[in-house]
Each structure stands twice: as structure tokens, then as C-alpha cells.
Amino acid sequence: xxxxxxxxxxxxxxxxxxxxxxxxxxxxxxxxxxxxxxxxxxxxxxxxxxxxxxxxxxxxxxxxxxxxxxxxxxxxxxxxxxxxxxxxxxxxxxxxxxxxxxxxxxxxxxxxxxxxxxxxxxxxxxxxxxxxxxxxxxxxxxxxxxxxxxxxxxxxxxxxxxxxxxxxxxxxxxxxxxxxxxxxxxxxxxxxxxxxxxxxxxxxxxxxxxxxxxxxxxxxxxxxxxxxxxxxxxxxxxxxxxxxxxxxxxxxxxxxxxxxxxxxxxxxxxxxxxxxxxxxxxxxxxxxxxxxxxxxxxxxxxxxxxxxxxxxxxxxxxxxxxxxxxxxxxxxxxxxxxxxxxxxxxxxxxxxxxxxxxxxxxxxxxxxxxxxxxxxxxxxxxxxxxxxxxxxxxxxxxxxxxxxxxxxxxxxxxxxxxxxxxxxxxxxx
Ligand code: PMP
Numbered sequence: 001x002x003x004x005x006x007x008x009x010x011x012x013x014x015x016x017x018x019x020x021x022x023x024x025x026x027x028x029x030x031x032x033x034x035x036x037x038x039x040x041x042x043x044x045x046x047x048x049x050x051x052x053x054x055x056x057x058x059x060x061x062x063x064x065x066x067x068x069x070x071x072x073x074x075x076x077x078x079x080x081x082x083x084x085x086x087x088x089x090x091x092x093x094x095x096x097x098x099x100x101x102x103x104x105x106x107x108x109x110x111x112x113x114x115x116x117x118x119x120x121x122x123x124x125x126x127x128x129x130x131x132x133x134x135x136x137x138x139x140x141x142x143x144x145x146x147x148x149x150x151x152x153x154x155x156x157x158x159x160x161x162x163x164x165x166x167x168x169x170x171x172x173x174x175x176x177x178x179x180x181x182x183x184x185x186x187x188x189x190x191x192x193x194x195x196x197x198x199x200x201x202x203x204x205x206x207x208x209x210x211x212x213x214x215x216x217x218x219x220x221x222x223x224x225x226x227x228x229x230x231x232x233x234x235x236x237x238x239x240x241x242x243x244x245x246x247x248x249x250x251x252x253x254x255x256x257x258x259x260x261x262x263x264x265x266x267x268x269x270x271x272x273x274x275x276x277x278x279x280x281x282x283x284x285x286x287x288x289x290x291x292x293x294x295x296x297x298x299x300x301x302x303x304x305x306x307x308x309x310x311x312x313x314x315x316x317x318x319x320x321x322x323x324x325x326x327x328x329x330x331x332x333x334x335x336x337x338x339x340x341x342x343x344x345x346x347x348x349x350x351x352x353x354x355x356x357x358x359x360x361x362x363x364x365x366x367x368x369x370x371x372x373x374x375x376x377x378x379x380x381x382x383x384x385x386x387x388x389x390x391x392x393x394x395x396x397x398x399x400x401x402x403x404x405x406x407x408x409x410x411x412x413x414x415x416x417x418x419x420x421x422x423x424x425x426x427x428x429x
Contacts, residue, residue, distance in 0.1 A: 044368035047380060048374060055207075056087035057277065059402045063379060074374075075407050077275075077397050079380040082247050082354045083320075083327045084402035086277035091129040091316040100311030105307045110137070111294060114305030122315050123282075126270070129245075129253055129318070130284035131262045137282050137311070139303050140243050141271025142168040147297030148238065149209070149268060150175035152289070156204035160194045162221065163188065164214045166240060173299075178204075185214075188225050195233040196311060206235040208398030212244030212255025216388055217395065218351030220248070223259035238267045246275025247354060252321055252328045272310065276317045280306045331401040338399055339407045346419075356397040357383075364420050366393050372418040376412060 001267070017362060025033060042048040052064035054071040057079045062071040085091060098118065126135035135175040138144035149172025153159055159173050159180040173180045181198070183190040191208065198206050199262060209231050210221035223239065228236040241254045249257025256262045272280035283293060294300060321327070335354060342349050342356065349356050360366045360382070370382040384393050397411065 035193050038053060040346065041367065044367075045371045046365075048367065048370040051379070052375075057081045058084070058087050059400060059404070059407055062381065072377070074377045074379045075410060076379045076410055077399070077403075078379050079400065080243070080274040080354075080398050081277040081400055082275045082331055082398070083277075083317075085275065085317045085320060085327075086402045088317075088320055090320060091256065091313050094312050094316035094319075095309050098308050102312075104309060106305050109301060109303060110305045111301060116307050116308055116311070118311045119305065120316065125315065125318055126282050127284055130256065130268050130270070131253075132268065132284040133287040134290035135282050136290050136300065137280060137306055138297075138300055139281070139306055140279055141269070141273055141281035142171075143299035143303060144269050144271065144283050145169045145240060146172045146175060147299035148267060148283050148293060149173055149207075150174075151293050151297035151300075152236070152238075153205065153269070156202075157207060158198045158202050158204060159207045159209060160191065160198060160235070161209035162191075162211065162214075163207055164217060165211060166215055166242070168238060169209050178207075185217075186219070186221060188222060191226070191373055192229050192233075195229065195235055197232050198235075206233065207234045207238055209238045209240070212239055212241035212248060212258075213351075213353045214384060215243055215355065216392075216394070217357050218243075218353040218355030218396075220244070220255060220258070220351075220353070223255055223261045223265070227259075227261045227264045230266075236262075236266045238269070239265045240269045240337040242269070242271040242281075243355060244275055245270040246317075246321060247328065247331060251325070262342065272306075272314050275321075276314045278313045278317075280310055280314065282410040299386045303359065327401040331399065332390035334399050334401065334403050334405075334408065337405055338397065338411075341408050342397075342415070343414045345416045347412075347415065354399040358395040358397060358415065360393045360395060362391050362393065369418045369420075370395070373414055376414045376417070378414045380411075408410070 003074050032181050038047055053061050054064065055062040055404050057076065058133050059076060061076045063074045065072045102116055102118065106114045123135045123137060127133060138147060139194055145168035149169060153176040155177040156176040159178050159182065161169060161182055162181045162185055164185045181194050213220050215238050227237055239255065244255035248255045251257065256265050256268065267283060267285040270282050272278045331354060338356060347358055366382045366384060373380050409423050
């Protein structure tokens with residue numbers, strides 16, 4: 001630990017203390033204090049962020065090794081490239097063609113000069129995928145949620161949302177200035193109670209926000225029940241299907257397909273950063289809602305359009321999803337296999353999606369375990385406070401169609417090896 005810093009040496013720095021201490025810092029102190037935390041973690045090889053990757057996002061990736069100064073192969077279990085489309089030859093070919101026709105970018109927002117025939121075609125295909133009248137494309141999934149929530153909900157509106165909703169949704173609420181209420185994760189009675197009270201006491205629009213598949217837990221919102229409750233109370237249902245689009249439902253159209261509620265969800269948000277393996281986001285809804293959002297979603301109106309190269313990649317990914325349904329089948333087999341394998345190794349796993357959370361006891365040093373896994377050639381994301389509560393720290397396994405059974409066996413073996421039995425835990429640095 002470094003001496004003579006703005007906050008003095010010798011303290012046990014951790015992220016939780018800076019967030020929760022209530023201590024007041026000057027701007028300079030705050031920067032210096034946080035720098036000490038990250039430096040200290042780095043010194044102990046416990047800052048497993050920003051690992052540098054030198055290859056395509058496949059089941060195996062090349063990752064920079066600080067010790068040797070070289071790239072070394074690792075098994076990737078942290079990518080949401082669920083169908084393995086990030087390195088698909090047809091998609092790469094279509095991107096090259098788009099570069100020849102459209103160049104690399106446009107330099108303007110969609111409402112002005114940033115709207116190509118590629119954008120139009122993809123919007124139409126996304127609307128078709130989600131069985132809605134219309135769709136629009138945002139710079140990211142984050143921007144899509146921010147724009148749709150703050151664009152649709154005025155200050156007289158009420159937003160009722162699941163406690164596990166993504167930060168982009170809750171940030172949208174803050175921007176909207178609307179009143180909001182959280183209900184406990186997936187509790188339909190609690191949702192109904194909140195709606196009942198909201199209806200009695202409020203005359204503005206009421207919105208309900210849930211996710212098709214929750215990003216940190218891999219479980220699904222019961223969309224059939226949610227849609228029925230929303231209909232009963234005249235609430236507008238917003239579904240974030242970032243993790244369901246392309247993988248949930250019989251043909252992969254998404255969580256609405258899985259729950260038989262296609263056409264019953266008012267607004268569906270999705271992202272290109274998971275199954276489509278690029279970046280960008282979209283909203284699919286009625287033509288009136290999309291028309292309104294084009295002018296009222298500030299993250300759409302005041303932001304440059306997504307590059308035609310990315311649009312071409314998503315468009316080609318939709319072709320591949322239709323032509324190669326075996327990818328979805330393979331992903332599903334991998335999910336079943338991984339559940340069985342991890343359970344056999346003694347882990348309790350939940351959900352039924354490509355995201356498998358592995359809860360890590362609060363007093364087990366998750367960062368040390370992540371580093372040990374890293375050294376064993378396993379790239380796995382650890383999810384820590386403040387992304388989840390301190391008691392909710394976990395590893396989050398992301399499966400891909402391209403993983404082999406051998407890869408999954410290796411993951412389970414490595415996890416069992418780094419796991420510290422209850423009673424032998426040390427406290428995190
Ligand atoms: N919603 C959910 C549920 C997500 O998991 C994410 C990404 N982690 C987003 C929205 C934001 O999407 P993007 O990363 O494409 O901005």
C-alpha cells in the first residue's frame with residue numbers, strides 16, 4: 001500500500017467502505033482514495049477488470065498475461081455471445097460488403113442524416129421478430145432503456161418495477177422524474193398490490209417494468225401472469241428482453257414467445273450486445289409509440305446513429321439464426337449439461353437460461369478465487385458489490401452454443417478446485 005497519500009496509509013481500503021462510510025472527501029481526496037483502492041487490489045491480483053483480449057469472442061480467447069507479458073489462451077465463460085455469432089464467417093462477410101457500400105459511419109443522428117436503407121430494413125425485421133408494428137434502433141441497450149423510460153413516462157406517471165431491474169431502467173426513471181415503486185423480485189402478489197394502490201391514488205399513466213431474463217440471476221419474469229395483471233389494471237407493460245432475444249422461446253424470438261404473450265406486451269426493449277454479439281439496442285412497439293419515441297427519447301434524438309457496419313452484422317445475424325437453428329439447440333443442450341455438471345460438483349444452480357449464477361458466500365474472497373480461475377485459464381466474471389448487495393456476490397457463468405462438453409467439464413472442475421469449503425473462509429481484502 002502506498003504511503004503519504006491524500007488519505008494516509010495503513011487503512012484497510014475496500015470499495016464498500018468508500019461507498020457506505022458517509023465520510024466526506026474533497027474531490028481530489030476522493031480520486032486519490034479510490035486510486036489507492038484499485039492500486040491495492042491490483043497489487044494483490046484482485047482487480048479482475050479490463051482484462052485485455054487479443055482475439056475474437058469465441059469459446060477460447062487470447063488474453064494478456066501480466067506475468068509473462070504475452071497473450072495466452074483461456075476458456076471464455078464471460079461473454080453473452082450466446083449463439084457464438086461474434087466470429088461467424090457469413091456475418092463478417094456481410095459487414096465487409098456494408099463497408100464497401102456505406103463506408104464506416106454516418107456522422108449524425110437518425111432523425112437528421114443518420115438513417116440508411118440498412119437501418120430501415122433492420123427496424124422492419126426487428127418488428128417482425130417481436131411481432132410488433134414498428135421498431136427503432138438506439139446506440140446501446142442502455143440508451144434504449146434510458147430513452148424509452150424517460151421518453152414515455154412524464155412526471156405524473158407511476159413506474160412499478162421489479163427489484164432486480166437493470167441500472168439502465170432505473171436510470172431512465174431518474175431522468176423521467178416520475179414516481180416509482182419497486183416490487184420484490186418476481187412477486188406477482190406484490191406487483192398486483194402496488195398496482196391496486198397506484199390505481200386508487202393516481203390518475204396518470206402507470207407503467208410496469210420487468211425483464212424477460214434477469215441479467216444477474218438468469219431467471220425469467222412470469223410474463224403471462226405479468227401481462228394479465230397489467231391488463232387488469234390498465235398498466236402499460238415494458239419488457240427488457242436483452243437476454244431473451246434470440247435465445248428464449250421455441251424459435252428464439254424471445255421471452256414473449258416463451259410465455260405465449262406475443263402481441264400482449266406494450267413495449268419490448270432489446271440489445272445487440274448479447275445474442276447479436278455487437279453493440280446497440282432497440283425498442284419494438286406499436287407504430288404510434290415508436291413515432292412518439294423518435295422525438296421524445298433524448299438518447300435517440302441527441303445521439304449519433306449506429307454505424308452501418310453494426311447494422312449489417314445484426315441483419316446478417318438474423319439470417320444465421322433462421323438458417324442455423326442447430327445453434328439454439330446446441331445452446332440449450334449446453335445449458336442442461338452445465339446445470340448437471342455444476343450440480344454434480346456440489347454447486348447449487350438456478351434458472352434455465354444461458355446465464356448461470358454461482359453464489360459465493362460473503363466471507364469467501366471472490367476476487368482471489370477469480371484470480372485463481374484466471375491462472376487456470378478460465379475467464380469468468382465475478383459480480384460484486386455494488387452491482388449486487390454484499391451478500392449477493394457471485395460468479396456469473398455465460399454459456400455459448402460453441403462451448404464443448406469438455407469446456408464445461410473444465411469449468412466445473414476449476415470452480416471446485418478454487419472453492420473454499422464453508423468454515424475455512426478468509427475475509428476479502
Ligand atoms: N438491460 C439488461 C437486462 C442488461 O443486462 C443490459 C446489459 N448488461 C442492458 C440492458 C444494457 O445493454 P447494453 O450493454 O447493450 O447497453
